[in-house]
Amino acid sequence: MNDYQVSSLVNAILDKYYYFRIEDVCLCFKRARESSSYGGFYGRIDGSVIMAWFATYDRERDEVIHSLDNVKTEYNTEDSISRDEYKELLLARIAGGDLYANADYMKMCEINNIFFDKRIEIGNYKYNRLHKFDKK
Known part of the structure; x- marks a missing residue:
């Protein structure tokens, strides 16, 4: 070829x-x-x-x-917690001096910044690309 x-x-x-x-x-x-x-x-x-x-x-x-x-998968929802509850748990562990909890909290904040705070910027970028040649 x-x-x-x-x-x-x-x-x-x-x-x-x-x-x-x-x-x-x-x-x-x-x-x-x-x-x-x-x-x-x-x-x-x-x-x-x-x-x-x-x-x-x-x-x-x-x-x-x-x-x-x-294949039916069964999830154990008894031990599941929300994102806010996990954040409170990490903050309580940090207050107790847990260094691993501090690292986990930093990762959670970084993920939060990447996925949740950038949504508006990405939406604006897509809108501007789509309507680049529209009359204003």
């Missing part, structure tokens, strides 16, 4: 299987190399062969995902 064919194949894979993670891609190629269920490898590789590998992998992946839905 030449560079143009590889580039167009990569774009086709990204368009069709946009939900794959890099681990999925690696596992697909590993299974294609080791398994006969992906079709025989006769010394030729082209876009249609690789796309067939991805289609086979996608079917297998869907079967596994749907079988996981049938």
